[in-house]
Amino acid sequence: MTALRAAPEWRTAQWFNTTAPLSLEALRGQVVMVCAFQMLCPGCVSQGLPQAQRVEETFRGQDVRVIGLHTVFEHHEAMGPKALEAFLHEYKMTFPVGVDEPDGVGIPQTMRAYDMRGTPTTLLIDREGRLRRHAFGHLSDLQLGAEIMALLTEAPLAAVQGSTDGVCTPDGCS
Amino acid sequence: MTALRAAPEWRTAQWFNTTAPLSLEALRGQVVMVCAFQMLCPGCVSQGLPQAQRVEETFRGQDVRVIGLHTVFEHHEAMGPKALEAFLHEYKMTFPVGVDEPDGVGIPQTMRAYDMRGTPTTLLIDREGRLRRHAFGHLSDLQLGAEIMALLTEAPLAAVQGSTDGVCTPDGCS
Amino acid sequence: MTALRAAPEWRTAQWFNTTAPLSLEALRGQVVMVCAFQMLCPGCVSQGLPQAQRVEETFRGQDVRVIGLHTVFEHHEAMGPKALEAFLHEYKMTFPVGVDEPDGVGIPQTMRAYDMRGTPTTLLIDREGRLRRHAFGHLSDLQLGAEIMALLTEAPLAAVQGSTDGVCTPDGCS
């Protein structure tokens, strides 16, 4: 799996539902599901976000972290931090939500780094920080549940990778 | 039906989806359905507003006017006019929407005048401007369809009320 | 409305959920909604029959009668009276259901008389026994609620027609 793309670190301006900002790096070892959304996107409100909340509840106690990412690329004035805070409160979303770092008034930085087409977008990142799924639109619950479990059952990093002390590569030995 | 309560005129600060402000008075002769909502109220987004849009489409061409009323009583900063405009655009709501006149930061004026308990609230006002239904929460489509039709089939004012020239009452004759 | 078609009397072999067979004739004066269905028709189970049950409950206490009509035109062996009885019990349907009189193994007699295209079909019959709506497939609840109420608000026969004692016509006086 060495050819798999490493998921770029996200860039965020602010966080909700967490006492401290979260980095993707710090979640290494866990399976991460990112729900990229906009609070005024109908498909996010009716499908993407409720599904993220269901994942949060279904995999509670397992090595799965659900992260919301507010990737605002339109109606910037209507979807500022105050509005988002009220939205998360009213819709009772409990997972951490980061605000994708704005880049002027266009596509925000994380959205650009992942080359997302729009919202909702679902990302699955494995225990080693590699991007394993990038889906624009809606995945079925059956499919998503299966994919998360497939990543969960992959042995954690420490277990699958031997010690690298004293190994050799074409570049030399350590 | 003389004991029926006249529906108070609404007080609005701004309108969307209409070229000019609308008054309840000017809609006399038609059946008016008011959907009082807040754009960050989950029950409004999932039930009240889609139902209002269905009424708009089902009774098109008949004497029914659907009016949205944005009765913001919480999270005022998150539900300003810019946010509402974006919301109506994204959710493809096509009926006229008035912004209930704020009264400081609490209950807005029309909401107070009608003594609404919260959102969503459905009002039905008959051809003579009388309040015939005031429901907090959700009415079934069957019930709502039936109630609107019951009001529609009431003969318009002109037809049921004879001329008032020369009539007399205890207060005297005209 | 004299040009309206009189609804043909239904022909039935058996009844459920009623102590005695019902005739359309005997329901004169009431609004009758007929839900023609087959117990193995997916659209009937998911939409038509639940809607009929909602009508039964929404218009309870008003002059509306909901009638199920089991118009079996395929899989006759699988949808006999025993099967229908079990079905109505398990699905908790409470309105009267008549079994459309078979006509050999093809289209049953009432279905043929009304020239129905298939199931589910909804019929609305007014207080005077005239067929006012014949819809194949699904009507929305809003539309159906409105149509039933429109028929309900038509004055009953007795009220709109004066006494015929002593009246005269070109044919003579009574």
Place this chain on the structure above:
Amino acid sequence: MTALRAAPEWRTAQWFNTTAPLSLEALRGQVVMVCAFQMLCPGCVSQGLPQAQRVEETFRGQDVRVIGLHTVFEHHEAMGPKALEAFLHEYKMTFPVGVDEPDGVGIPQTMRAYDMRGTPTTLLIDREGRLRRHAFGHLSDLQLGAEIMALLTEAPLAAVQGSTDGVCTPDGCS
């Protein structure tokens, strides 16, 4: 996992949607999902069977077999083979369905062997033929998708168990 219960072989009287009867034994090596249902059970029609069909489609091409089991324990006359055949045809169910062997007029034999409480019941049987999940009622798609994938990612029998030629145990060597 040696303490896991081996799933009892099912006992069936007849099959649909397959050219030959299927035995659980013959499916060894694959993950088997059994949807035990009755064609007149509302929860089976609205939830259990559509879910089974979604599993069939979502895991197509993988080592998953979806099996319907018609466990009739009431209304026997209404749910005979002819009725079931029509039902499966109308509802477009494509996975193999076995008829649980009747045991007089009460609980059929497989239902009894698995000690099922009613319908719908979902069973998951792993690649080694062990019963890993027995759920009465409804499992969410997320949960079910995850559980199936967890069983899929368990290495097949041949891979996890070395050759037993020439091995020794306290009982001797082979």
